[in-house]
Amino acid sequence: MPSTFNITILGGGISGLSTAWYLSRSLPKSCKITIIEASNRLGGWIQSRRHGEQGILFEYGPRTLRPGGLGGLAVLELIKSLNLIPSLITIPKTHPAALNRYIYYPDRLNKLPHSLLSLAPSLSRAFIRKAIPxxxxxxxxxxxxxxxxxxxxxxxxxxxxxxADNIMSAVIHGIYAGDANQLSVRSVFPSLYYYEHYYGSVLKGLMRGLKEVEDKKELERELGECVGDLINDMSKISIFSFKDGIQMIVDALERELRKKENVAIKMGEKVVKLEIENEKAKVYTESSVFPSSHIISTLSSHILSRILTPTLPYLSQTPSVTVAVVNLAYSNPSLLPVTGFGYLIPASIPNNIYSALGVVFDSDAVPSQDKVNITKLTVMLGGHYYYGMNSIPNEDELLSHARWVVSNHLGIREEPMLWNVTIQRECISQYQVGHLDRMRELHHSIRNMCGGRLSVAGASYLGVSVNDIVLNSRMLAGRVVEWIERRRKLNVTGLESVEEIPTPII
Structure with missing residues (x-):
């Protein structure tokens, strides 16, 4: 490794921050890490803010996390390392927010079965009966x-x-704010693809399961050792958050990174050009130039495609959708007609005139974040419905649209005591059919055309959830550290997992 090795990370969202944190734990102080963020805050789409005299917490982006899977373990490891365990708010699997989830169709809430035992009472509902055949x-x-x-x-x-048109369409609205007719089953729900591929049936696969390939088993063991007893504590937990919202992870990462002598955070620096040529790399912002030994871009792929030289294939072919998030708080704590996490709205619903995707019952889903007893909701609007529109509604219009939704769907006609409207522009990447093949080609192009100077991470590539992003950031940082420690020429793309899709062990 050269006497000075400079890693420049583009983007100060959860991907950039977690990548920098993992790198800073393992690399020597002679390796300098610089995070460049265009805005004047860190965290990207994660943002938790308190409003009003009573300090009501509104989440503008992700609001809950799941402890399961490798991604869940990676986040739990992060939480433990950042000393955030005392701030956890956990929702057990027996809680109404875990058991009660709804789909609005065609003009009423339909509770989804949460287990085989709960299926029988649901059969009286036409919505569920149509799924049985x-x-x-x-x-x-x-x-x-x-x-x-x-x-x-x-x-x-x-x-x-x-x-497909009702249940799965609604689920996709909740995860991707996307169109299930366009999104790739292999990229969005790889387990379903593998169940059919190896068992010939999704249901058979669900009953029998697929064991992880050996390299994933090794990672699972490593994460399990790091997490320790927290695994047992979280085994009965459905979802979790924090006393002051998901923003607490971002704030803790920022605090730890600012303590590191070899980490610099540059905010208010918009990257306008990225040059990689003759094994040299430079990052240009509106006011500065950052010569770099290696660049890790966590920017969305379509932004990267506009600023990068050389031009790489497929960077611009992963679209993103815009979501309007409308937070509503009511002084009356008993406004909801049902208890639960919330409801999703399929694309097939008639008269969805305001492009509603779903509503979260925040006061049920994550109780005890507020000191007062209230009804708190979040209405999501737009997503793929807004895609290609020349203009989207303004904040006043969006507030009116959200109030129409809760009035017509839930019968809530009271004036909210507090509200907030956030327009998250191009916030969720859409993995359309063929995404995996495009990522494989992009992986080879980065490796062959960028001289080992570029890696990519973030939601444009291998998962949009916080769990996916943290896990992929950890794996990328591990590969970078390994190459540097071996004093080899660094050539890590961040997309290694798509080069050869492993065969699960049946």
């Missing part, structure tokens, strides 16, 4: 000879169109 036929449907297809096509083929 598809569930019964699924084990007998022959697998398709295709590498990828849309989520709608996959679910309709294996189950039926009712499940």
């Amino acid at each position: 598809g569930i019964l036929r699924e084990p007998f449907v022959k697998p398709a000879n295709t590498d990828d297809e849309s989520i709608t096509a996959f679910i309709a083929r294996r189950f039926n169109s009712h499940i």
Whole structure:
């Protein structure tokens, strides 16, 4: 390694911050890490703010996390290392917020079964009964000879169109704010793809499961050792947050990074050009130039495609959607007609005139964040409905739209005591059909054309959830450290996991 090795990280969201934190723990002080963030705050789409004299907490982005899977373990490791365990708010699997989730269709809330035992009482509802024929036929449907297809096509083929157009469409609204007709089943729900591929049936796969490949098992063991007893504490937990919201992770990362002698955080510096040529790399902002030994971009891929030389294929082909987040707080604590986490709205719903995606019952989903007993909701609007629009509604219009939704869906007609409207522009990447193949080509292009000077991370590539992003940042940082420690020429793209898709052990 040269006497001075400069790593420049583009973007101060959760991906950039966690990547910098993992690197700073392992690299020597002679390795300088610089985070460049265009705005005057860190955290990206994660933002928790208190409003009003009573300090009501509104989440503008992600509001809860799940402890399961490798990504969940990676986040728990991060939480433990940042000493955030005392600030946890946990929701057990027996809590109404975990058990009660709804879909609004066509003009009422339909509670989804949360287990086989809860399925029988649901059969009296027409919405659930229409799904039964598809569930019964699924084990007998022959697998398709295709590498990828849309989520709608996959679910309709294996189950039926009712499940695809209503249940799965609503789920995709909740995760991606996207169109299930466009998104890739292999990239968004890889387990479903593998269940069909290896068992010939999704239901058979769900019953039998797929064991992780050996390299993932090793990572699981490593994370388990780091997390320790916290794994047992979280085994009965459905979701969790923090006393002051998800922002607490961002704030803790910032505090720790600012203590590091070899870490610098540059805020209010918009990157306008990125040059990689003749094994030299430079980052240009509106006011400065940062010569870099290696660059890690956590910017969205379409932004990176506009500023990067050389031009790389497929960077610009992952679109993103804009979501309007409307937070509402009411002084009356008993306004909700049901208890639970909230409800999602499928694309098939009639008269969805304001492009609503779903509503979270925040006062049920994460209780005890506020000192007063209130009803608190978040209405999500837009997503793929806004895609391609020349202009979207302004904040006043969005507030009016959100109030129309809760009035017509939930019967809440009271004036909110507090509200906030946030327009999250191009905030969720859309993994459309063929995404995995495009990422594989991009991986090879970065490796062959960037001279080992560029890696990519963040939601444009291998997962949009906080869990996915933290896990991928950890893996990327580990690869970078490994190459530097071996004093080899660094050539890590961040997309290594798509180069050869491992075969799960059945």
